[in-house]
Amino acid sequence: MTSTRKVWLNGAFIGWEAATVPLLSHGFSRASAIFEVFGIHEGPGGPFAFRMDEHLNRLMQSARLLGMEMAYSRKEMGQAVAQTVKTNAMGRGLIKILAYWGQEAVVQLVLESKLDTAIFAIPENEALHLDDPRPISACLSKWRKLHPETVPVAAKACANYLNGYLARRDAASRGFDVGLLVGTDGFLAEGSMESVFLVKGGVLKTPPLGRILPSITRRSILQVASAMGIPVLEEALPAEALFSADEIFTAHTGTKVSPVARFEDKTLPAPGPISKKLMEKMGRILAFQEDAFKDWLIPLK
Numbered sequence: 556m557t558s559t560r561k562v563w564l565n566g567a568f569i570g571w572e573a574a575t576v577p578l579l580s581h582g583f584s585r586a587s588a589i590f591e592v593f594g595i596h597e598g599p600g601g602p603f604a605f606r607m608d609e610h611l612n613r614l615m616q617s618a619r620l621l622g623m624e625m626a627y628s629r630k631e632m633g634q635a636v637a638q639t640v641k642t643n644a645m646g647r648g649l650i651k652i653l654a655y656w657g658q659e660a661v662v663q664l665v666l667e668s669k670l671d672t673a674i675f676a677i678p679e680n681e682a683l684h685l686d687d688p689r690p691i692s693a694c695l696s697k698w699r700k701l702h703p704e705t706v707p708v709a710a711k712a713c714a715n716y717l718n719g720y721l722a723r724r725d726a727a728s729r730g731f732d733v734g735l736l737v738g739t740d741g742f743l744a745e746g747s748m749e750s751v752f753l754v755k756g757g758v759l760k761t762p763p764l765g766r767i768l769p770s771i772t773r774r775s776i777l778q779v780a781s782a783m784g785i786p787v788l789e790e791a792l793p794a795e796a797l798f799s800a801d802e803i804f805t806a807h808t809g810t811k812v813s814p815v816a817r818f819e820d821k822t823l824p825a826p827g828p829i830s831k832k833l834m835e836k837m838g839r840i841l842a843f844q845e846d847a848f849k850d851w852l853i854p855l856k
């Protein structure tokens with residue numbers, strides 16, 4: 556199945572199976588790679604990428620935060636994404652971009668070369684749960700979110716995902732879909748690969764930037780909620796706020812809004828009224844039915 560797929564690697568297409576790195580590469584053996592994932596949607600006249608500019612900006616920012624140098628400009632990356640979607644004749648699906656040091660680095664910690672860049676087109680499939688509106692369950696993870704003074708948490712870096720992996724494994728072992736991480740200061744941060752929102756007394760609340768990945772979906776939901784007249788607050792939230800929330804949902808690029816039906820031993824409406832409104836609005840935006848947000852879908856030519 557993957558044998559016909561092509562991967563964009565440093566400016567040329569190669570077969571999916573050939574897109575590998577040496578085990579001793581810095582990217583693999585030190586997990587120093589950075590990445591982005593965003594949605595491709597079928598729209599009028601062809602494929603569109605959801606907020607691709609924002610995702611490419613974040614990729615550039617991840618490189619800057621880690622002292623790494625990208626080999627391609629945002630414009631070149633955008634063109635490469637369009638070529639990758641076209642070459643793979645992909646409809647709905649995800650683009651995953653990886654930027655990494657593919658060269659071997661046995662003892663060197665710091666490399667000066669520009670990053671290798673790979674772009675993968677991953678067509679929609681069951682396991683991706685794209686646009687899945689089904690409610691999920693969530694718990695508080697026993698693991699704390701990486702402290703922002705230990706690594707730049709705003710960088711979408713592979714190494715940061717060991718933290719997310721542990722939270723997800725811990726949640727799964729307790730029978731929950733998602734583990735929500737609290738920072739070492741006791742305030743809520745995010746999930747392994749999702750932002751978290753709660754609703755209390757009609758106000759939509761989410762932890763502030765600085766302790767979390769600057770999620771594009773999170774920002775989109777805050778913008779949509781404001782446009783709909785829903786009061787929003789980005790504020791430090793103690794973990795207890797989750798226990799007294801009227802509604803909870805998580806958000807990431809694949810599903811946008813995932814309502815939480817069970818948080819620890821508490822049952823919640825899923826979706827609750829505000830989550831439902833946001834789900835419907837995001838659905839309309841992605842169906843090209845909201846002129847005010849049509850710039851979020853970038854045509855891939």
Ligand SMILES: Cc1ncc(COP(=O)(O)O)c(C=O)c1O
Pocket residue numbers: 592719745746747748749750768769770771772773806807808809
């Ligand atoms: C830790 C973390 N938080 C939040 C998100 C959501 O970010 P985005 O909306 O850009 O998908 C992700 C996505 O992968 C993530 O890994």
